[in-house]
Amino acid sequence: MASVQIAPSILSADFARLGEQVREAEAAGADLIHIDVMDGHFVPQITVGPLVVAALRRVTRLPLHVHLMVENPERHIAAFAEAGAELITVHIETCPHLHRTLEMIREAGAKPAVVLNPATPLILLEEVLDQVALVLVMTVNPGNGGQTLIPQTLGKVRRLREMLKARGLTSCLIEVDGGINGDTIGEAVRAGADVLVMGSAIFGYAGGVTAAIRHYREILKSIGSAPQEQG
Numbered sequence: 001m002a003s004v005q006i007a008p009s010i011l012s013a014d015f016a017r018l019g020e021q022v023r024e025a026e027a028a029g030a031d032l033i034h035i036d037v038m039d040g041h042f043v044p045q046i047t048v049g050p051l052v053v054a055a056l057r058r059v060t061r062l063p064l065h066v067h068l069m070v071e072n073p074e075r076h077i078a079a080f081a082e083a084g085a086e087l088i089t090v091h092i093e094t095c096p097h098l099h100r101t102l103e104m105i106r107e108a109g110a111k112p113a114v115v116l117n118p119a120t121p122l123i124l125l126e127e128v129l130d131q132v133a134l135v136l137v138m139t140v141n142p143g144n145g146g147q148t149l150i151p152q153t154l155g156k157v158r159r160l161r162e163m164l165k166a167r168g169l170t171s172c173l174i175e176v177d178g179g180i181n182g183d184t185i186g187e188a189v190r191a192g193a194d195v196l197v198m199g200s201a202i203f204g205y206a207g208g209v210t211a212a213i214r215h216y217r218e219i220l221k222s223i224g225s226a227p228q229e230q231g
């Protein structure tokens with residue numbers, strides 16, 4: 001089994017100590033930082049914008065992945081890329097001109113990625129699969145941390161894995177987001193996930209962020225997935 005990456009989602013972090021918490025996640029061996037951007041339209045909550053991405057760019061060397069849960073995401077791509085996002089993920093449900101939007105992300109200097117809600121079928125990805133560095137499969141409905149994983153979404157992960165294999169798209173990563181914790185990590189990895197977004201399971205872990213990341217690494221090790229080589 002290939003190495004699996006851990007992506008702490010700052011949605012569940014203590015925003016008054018955000019820099020500190022991200023530094024702790026980096027020191028504990030997180031692979032990247034997942035930043036949830038919500039606009040109060042596509043999803044009810046409002047979270048953060050490019051200013052926070054730029055601020056985090058100054059406190060960590062980890063890649064910053066931006067998950068845009070916003071309407072008209074194309075209006076914001078340049079600002080997030082300039083702020084230092086390495087990868088920008090757009091919801092397929094918000095992009096009538098998905099091909100163009102993914103091109104915009106690439107031209108802005110970030111890696112293009114696409115995300116599907118639980119009810120959105122994989123078939124909508126067929127024509128753009130070779131344009132993306134990563135596909136995010138939502139394992140809950142977007143909008144909040146701390147929800148329970150929807151089991152059917154893991155079937156989608158398995159089918160996506162097959163689809164990528166059949167097309168020879170070996171470098172495209174599969175990411176899962178929502179309800180990933182000690183109870184679900186194993187099934188998510190076995191279904192074919194390469195990147196695990198974890199919010200409440202890391203920032204809400206009783207023993208703290210460092211203990212949380214160590215704990216999930218141990219689980220990954222026990223199911224046969226080594227951490228990414230550093231450097």
Ligand code: DX5
Binds near residue numbers: 009140142179201
């Ligand atoms: C939800 C966000 C997630 C969220 C996951 O809409 O996209 O990134 O932080 O939270 P947990 O890991 O607590 O389910």
Ligand code: ZN
Binds near residue numbers: 035
């Ligand atoms: Zn997210």
